[in-house]
Amino acid sequence: xxxxxxxxxxxxxxxxxxxxxxxxxxxxxxxxxxxxxxxxxxxxxxxxxxxxxxxxxxxxxxxxxxxxxxxxxxxxxxxxxxxxxxxxxxxxxxxxxxxxxxxxxxxxxxxxxxxxxxxxxxxxxxxxxxxxxxxxxxxxxxxxxxxxxxxxxxxxxxxxxxxxxxxxxxxxxxxxxxxxxxxxxxxxxxxxxxxxxxxxxxxxxxxxxxxxxxxxxxxxxxxxxxxxxxxxxxxxxxxxxxxxxxxxxxxxxxxxxx
Amino acid sequence: xxxxxxxxxxxxxxxxxxxxxxxxxxxxxxxxxxxxxxxxxxxxxxxxxxxxxxxxxxxxxxxxxxxxxxxxxxxxxxxxxxxxxxxxxxxxxxxxxxxxxxxxxxxxxxxxxxxxxxxxxxxxxxxxxxxxxxxxxxxxxxxxxxxxxxxxxxxxxxxxxxxxxxxxxxxxxxxxxxxxxxxxxxxxxxxxxxxxxxxxxxxxxxxxxxxxxxxxxxxxxxxxxxxxxxxxxxxxxxxxxxxxxxxxxxxxxxxxxxxxxxxx
Numbered sequence: 001x002x003x004x005x006x007x008x009x010x011x012x013x014x015x016x017x018x019x020x021x022x023x024x025x026x027x028x029x030x031x032x033x034x035x036x037x038x039x040x041x042x043x044x045x046x047x048x049x050x051x052x053x054x055x056x057x058x059x060x061x062x063x064x065x066x067x068x069x070x071x072x073x074x075x076x077x078x079x080x081x082x083x084x085x086x087x088x089x090x091x092x093x094x095x096x097x098x099x100x101x102x103x104x105x106x107x108x109x110x111x112x113x114x115x116x117x118x119x120x121x122x123x124x125x126x127x128x129x130x131x132x133x134x135x136x137x138x139x140x141x142x143x144x145x146x147x148x149x150x151x152x153x154x155x156x157x158x159x160x161x162x163x164x165x166x167x168x169x170x171x172x173x174x175x176x177x178x179x180x181x182x183x184x185x186x187x188x189x190x191x192x193x194x195x196x197x198x199x200x201x202x203x204x205x206x207x208x209x210x211x212x213x214x215x216x217x218x219x220x221x222x223x224x225x226x227x228x229x230x231x232x233x234x235x236x237x238x239x240x241x242x243x244x245x246x247x248x249x250x251x252x253x254x255x256x257x258x
Numbered sequence: 259x260x261x262x263x264x265x266x267x268x269x270x271x272x273x274x275x276x277x278x279x280x281x282x283x284x285x286x287x288x289x290x291x292x293x294x295x296x297x298x299x300x301x302x303x304x305x306x307x308x309x310x311x312x313x314x315x316x317x318x319x320x321x322x323x324x325x326x327x328x329x330x331x332x333x334x335x336x337x338x339x340x341x342x343x344x345x346x347x348x349x350x351x352x353x354x355x356x357x358x359x360x361x362x363x364x365x366x367x368x369x370x371x372x373x374x375x376x377x378x379x380x381x382x383x384x385x386x387x388x389x390x391x392x393x394x395x396x397x398x399x400x401x402x403x404x405x406x407x408x409x410x411x412x413x414x415x416x417x418x419x420x421x422x423x424x425x426x427x428x429x430x431x432x433x434x435x436x437x438x439x440x441x442x443x444x445x446x447x448x449x450x451x452x453x454x455x456x457x458x459x460x461x462x463x464x465x466x467x468x469x470x471x472x473x474x475x476x477x478x479x480x481x482x483x484x485x486x487x488x489x490x491x492x493x494x495x496x497x498x499x500x501x502x503x504x505x506x507x508x509x510x511x512x513x514x515x516x517x518x519x520x521x522x
Contacts, residue, residue, distance in 0.1 A: 157346035160314050161363040161411065162334050171362070175350050252350040252391045 037221060045225040052226050057211070061227060064207040065196055066234075068124060072131025073192040077185070080136045084143025088173075094144065104137050110198055117203065127199040127207070134195030135188035142184025146177025179250045186242040193235055208234075259328065260289035261447055262313070262415065267322035269308050282308045283473035286322070288466065292414075293445040297462035299455055299504065301511045305473025306451045310419050313449065314340045326415060336364050339413035341404045341421045347392040353403050354379055354388040360411045378406040381440065398429040405437065409446075416441075418450040422457070431489060434460055438487055455508065459500045460487055467504060469511045476507055 005012060022042050028034045029041035036044060052058045087094035113130060120126045150173040155163075158172050200209025208227040215224035267286040270279040283305035290296050298306045311317045313324060315333040324331040326338065339360065347356050358375040366374065379388050382402035392400055401421050408416055421437075422430045434457060441448055452458050458465045462481050469476040481500060483491055491497050 151345075153342070153345045154348060156316060157340070157342055158359075158363060160316060160334050160338075160340040160342075161360040162336065163363045167363055171359070172348070175348070178350070252393065 037219070040221040040225045044222045045229065048222040049226045049229075052223070058226065058230070060206060061208045061211045062230065064124075064204075065200065065209065068127045068131060068200075068207065069192055069196045072128045072195060073135050073188060075128070075132045076135035076139050076188055076192065079132075080139030080184075080188075081143050081181075084140045085147055085169075087140075087144045088147025089169075097140075101137065101140065104133075109133050109195075113199065113202060122203040123205060127196055127204060130199040131192045131195035135192035138184045138187035138191065142180050142187075143177070146180040146184075147173050150176055179246070182242065182246045182249055186239065186246065189238045189242055190235065193231070193238065197231055261292035261327060262288075262290040262449075263323075263325045264288040264290075264309075264313075265323045265325075267309070267312060267324060268320045269305070269312055269317060270320040281472040283312075283468075286473075286475055288475065288478070290447060290449065292447055294463045295441060295448045295450065295461055296464050296466060297450045297452060297458035298466045298468060299452055299458040299508065300468030300473075300476075301470060301508055302453060303473075304468040304470040304511070306468050307419050308473065309468075310340075310417050310449060310451050313415075314338055314417050316340075336411060337414040338417055339408035339411050339415075341401075341408045341416065341418040343420060343424055347400055347403055347407075349392050352389050352391055353384055353395070356392070356403050357406045357410050360407045364411050366411075374410055378410040379403075381409070382406040383436070396429070397425050398433055401425065401433060402436070405440065409440070413446065415447045415449065418448065420451055420453065423453070430454075430457070435489065437461065438485075442486060455501055455504045456492060459483075459497060459504065460492065465500075465504060467507045469507070476511075479504065 025039070026042045029036045029039065029044075040048075049058070083093075083097060087097055110130070112133070113126075116126045116129050120129055150168075154172050154176065155168060158168055163171070196207070197209035197212075200207040201213045204210035204213075208231050211227040212224055212231070215221075215227075264286055268284045269282045271282055272278075273280050286309060298309065300306050308317065312319055313326075313331065315331050315335060315338070326335075329335075329337075331338075348359060351359065354372075354375050357378050358371050361371050361374060376388065379385060382405055384399060384402055384406070387395065387399065392403070395403070404421060408418075422433050425433060438461060448461075450458075450461055452461075459481055465479045465481060467476045467479065468474065479500065483494075483496060
């Protein structure tokens with residue numbers, strides 16, 4: 001028993017603390033210390049979740065948000081990856097792109113939201129654009145650093161066997177960069193999700209963020225809680241999937257055996 | 259004509275952040291016969307690795323010519339293969355994958371790739387470790403992979419840049435034996451850079467002694483020890499005599515450096 005606990009200590013402790021929080025939350029509302037109007041309660045949220053699941057509301061909101069998320073992230077991977085490779089290959093291109101990346105790092109991107117609305121209108125295209133912009137930087141930055149920091153010993157060895165530039169890229173730089181590329185992807189996934197939800201909060205006609213904003217404005221806490229919890233679950237699931245991918249592709253690193 | 263002819267070769271490096279150049283080696287002349295094992299020793303900074311990299315076609319010469327089988331060396335070529343220190347294995351590829359790497363780069367046909375890679379993995383005694391990754395191997399095993407990778411592409415000349423430099427003394431001796439055992443099979447021309455005098459004598463038909471400021475050849479010593487060589491020879495009178503002679507050369511070089519330091 002104690003061995004079992006030691007092995008899964010993090011998981012068990014985390015689960016227990018979470019369960020305790022839910023319990024306190026439920027009791028605090030049921031015993032009348034806090035009004036359900038302000039914080040809902042686990043049982044009320046669960047009941048409402050069941051209703052929204054059956055009415056198709058959950059499915060519709062999820063479909064819209066996931067679609068926007070997937071398109072935004074894919075665009076970011078394609079564009080960020082391409083720019084990263086180009087910048088890693090040519091210093092001139094890196095310098096040309098530098099100021100934009102710098103702006104993006106140091107300013108809150110969401111401030112550009114009204115401009116996107118002006119260009120793309122209220123709704124899907126704007127939300128996708130925001131998700132794209134949010135996710136672009138980590139993809140670009142990590143691709144660039146992966147390509148740039150390719151191990152020169154390996155490059156020299158490859159050259160001694162007559163490697164051509166595309167060999168160096170495909171067989172040395174790219175596989176050597178996989179761990180840092182996956183790390184960039186993990187960051188990008190979190191940011192794309194943030195972008196989608198944030199943009200939906202401000203102006204959308206469907207989606208999880210829209211649902212949160214809609215019920216929030218009507219002060220319907222139970223209804224709002226459903227989409228809020230779904231957003232959290234999506235974030236956790238995506239991050240965990242990427243961690244698994246990271247572990248699977250990182251097995252050749254000396255410290256990956258543990 | 260010798261298989262490898264090095265004539266009046268000089269190599270210069272640009273010093274970082276200045277217009278000055280640093281002369282790494284100057285006026286190198288050396289002829290190497292096909293099938294011979296030549297070792298190059300010298301104190302660090304004598305340009306022995308630079309000379310080897312020039313032979314591999316990985317650095318440009320400022321002057322002089324290097325010919326292999328009559329052809330001028332202008333870059334890396336399939337006639338030469340290089341064994342580096344162990345950091346040059348691809349960490350994400352298995353032992354088999356690393357040996358395949360050189361074959362892939364030299365565009366060997368697909369059928370040959372796997373079969374040949376497997377054969378050379380077995381030849382260096384790593385048949386049971388084909389699926390291991392470099393970080394799971396000992397330093398000695400990694401160098402076996404490095405040697406297999408170079409030999410697999412069937413070069414005319416094998417270039418080795420302190421391949422056992424990172425190994426402990428024990429492993430180093432075993433690897434020396436192993437290298438000779440493999441080399442005796444088809445006697446490809448071997449050029450081996452080391453800073454160990456014993457290793458240079460034990461392996462070589464000839465030992466090229468280099469000195470520095472700038473890097474040059476001080477002498478070429480013929481090693482008249484029978485082959486196959488055995489560890490017992492390290493204690494023979496002949497071996498000890500060679501060791502003494504070479505040590506004097508290199509000690510002289512160290513001394514001149516000490517004098518420079520004292521003056522400065």
